[in-house]
Amino acid sequence: MVMLVCMACGGSPSSPSTKGQWGGDHASLIVGDAAGHIEFDCAHGDFSGAIATASFSRAGSFVREHGGPIREGEPIDTHPATYDGSIRGSSMTLTVRLTDTNETVGTFALTRGSMGRIVKCL
Numbered sequence: 001m002v003m004l005v006c007m008a009c010g011g012s013p014s015s016p017s018t019k020g021q022w023g024g025d026h027a028s029l030i031v032g033d034a035a036g037h038i039e040f041d042c043a044h045g046d047f048s049g050a051i052a053t054a055s056f057s058r059a060g061s062f063v064r065e066h067g068g069p070i071r072e073g074e075p076i077d078t079h080p081a082t083y084d085g086s087i088r089g090s091s092m093t094l095t096v097r098l099t100d101t102n103e104t105v106g107t108f109a110l111t112r113g114s115m116g117r118i119v120k121c122l
Contacts, residue, residue, distance in 0.1 A: 018031050018050075018051040018052075018087060018092075019031050019032065019033065020112065020113070021112075021113060021114065021115060022092050022110040022111065022112055022113075022114065022116075023110055023111060023114035023115045023116025023117070024108050024109045024110040024111060024114065024116050024117070025108070025109070025116070025117055026040060026041050026106070026108065026116075026117070026118055027039070027040055027094070027108040027110060027116050027118065028115055028116030028118055029092075029094070029110055029116070031051055033050060034048065034049065034050055035047065035048045035049070036051070036058070036060075036083070038083075038094075038096075039116075039118055039120075040105075040118060041118050041119050041120065041121065042064065042065045042066065042067075042120070042121040043062060043063060043064050043065050043105070044062075044063050044065065045060055045061055045062040045063065045081055045083070045096065046060050046061055047059060047060030047061075047081075047083045048060060051085070051087075054086060054087045054088065055085070055086045055087075056083075056084070056085050056086075056087075057082060057083070057084045057085075058082070058083045059080070059081075059082060059083075059099075060080075060081050060082075060083055061078055061079065061080060061081060062078070062079045062080075062081035062096060062098060062105065063076060063077060063078045063079075064077040064079075065077075065120070065121050066121055067121040067122045068122075079098040079099075079100050079101065080098070080099045080100055081096055081097060081098050081099060081105070082096075082097045082099055083095075083096055084097070090111055090112040090113070091109065091110070091111060091112075092109075092110040092111075092112070093107060093108070093109055093110075094107070094108045094110055095107040095108075096108075
């Protein structure tokens, strides 16, 4: 009987609920059912696929931004990227790597429910 009650509680520690807002220094991530969007100080990115486990790797894109106006005809500085992360409780560690140059953009410590602290390029 106790086993049935626990099963009815739903969810498991190995598959955390990740949907919603995650933020930290220099990054603000919104995770949806099938994709994520992240804003950085001078960039933004997107990845597809749900985050259904405590450790994940998602393919996506990363777009560098710059201060000042975007000129007509200016090419967008887009790169294919990998978003690798791990979740423990209400904390996420996210590493962003550009797959075309093998450059690591950075590793970010994010907290569930936080808007993050970003300063967009001016």
